[in-house]
Amino acid sequence: MSNVDNAFVGDLIYVCGFGLGGLAFALALFVVVHLLAARKTRNYGNKTGQFVECGMDPIGDAWIRYSVVYYLYALVFVAFAVDVLYLIPVALVYGRQFVIRDLLEMLIFVGILSLVLVYAWKKEIFTWDLKKIAPK
Numbered sequence: 253m254s255n256v257d258n259a260f261v262g263d264l265i266y267v268c269g270f271g272l273g274g275l276a277f278a279l280a281l282f283v284v285v286h287l288l289a290a291r292k293t294r295n296y297g298n299k300t301g302q303f304v305e306c307g308m309d310p311i312g313d314a315w316i317r318y319s320v321v322y323y324l325y326a327l328v329f330v331a332f333a334v335d336v337l338y339l340i341p342v343a344l345v346y347g348r349q350f351v352i353r354d355l356l357e358m359l360i361f362v363g364i365l366s367l368v369l370v371y372a373w374k375k376e377i378f379t380w381d382l383k384k385i386a387p388k
Contacts, residue, residue, distance in 0.1 A: 324377050328369070335365055 339358060346354050372378060
């Protein structure tokens with residue numbers, strides 16, 4: 253085997269080891285949760301149909317309809333989380349070679365996200381109108 257083949261095999265072993273380590277970590281979390289999970293729940297109070305054990309009786313039904321605004325808030329949050337995922341690596345290598353190009357790319361990206369936020373604000377997407385429910 254040549255020197256290039258040895259380097260390839262070494263890199264392949266490294267990648268496989270890293271993947272197996274990640275898989276072992278994920279499976280270890282399931283094992284820890286299984287070992288630490290509560291064994292006796294609400295069986296003593298005849299409340300086995302309840303999924304949450306906070307000590308208080310639930311009020312109403314868990315299956316309610318959420319407003320569309322809730323999902324729009326979630327989408328805006330995801331958009332800005334992805335923004336951070338893009339900007340952190342760019343900021344880490346900023347200033348090494350193409351300073352003006354990197355700055356322009358960041359400004360364009362943040363500008364487009366800001367325009368989306370301004371558009372949503374102008375369309376009054378972020379106003380949360382509570383609907384009054386008539387008592388039964």
